[in-house]
Amino acid sequence: MTSLSGGVNGIGGMAGVDMRAGSLPIRxxxxRVLVEPREDSVDRRSKAGIVIPATAQMGKRLSWADVVAVGTAVRTIQIGDRVLFDPEDRAEVELHGSTYVLMRERDIHAVAAERLDDGLTGLYL
Structure with a gap:
């Protein structure tokens, strides 16, 4: 049994994973949106190069993640998007030894838009 990987452009259809491609076995x-947290969201560095651990107390800080799968009713998020979410409001799931975060589309605060010239987002959150 196989399913489509997100329909057209990752939106609609049977959002899930084509198991023949060796992807995640989940639909x-x-x-619902399944994201993989980015490594740079864990620890931060100050301008002087000092590592600030993720456990340091600060104001509410949002994290970046890459979208790996979307549900059938997701309208604005596509597979491969880089999204901003609150790490406090998350449900973790482990698949094939990797940790992912499962959330609702409404819990995503923003989608990074790439610049036309250099491919960077220019976002500093």
Missing amino acids: LLHD
């Missing part, structure tokens, strides 16, 4: 339902 998300409704407005």
Whole structure:
């Protein structure tokens, strides 16, 4: 049994994973989004190069993640998008030894838009 990987451009259709391609064996339902947290969201560095651990107390800080799967009712998020979310509001799931975060589409605060000239987002959150 195989399913499509997100329909057209990762939106609609049967959002899930084509198991023949060696991807994740999961099919998300409704407005669920599965993301892989970015490594640079864990620890931060100050301008002087000092590592600030993720456990340091600060104001509410959002994290970046890459979208790996979307549910059938997701309208604005596509597979491969880089999204901004609150790490406090998350449900972790482990698949094939990797940790992912499962959330609703409405819990995503922003989608990074790439610049035309250099491919960087220019976002400093």
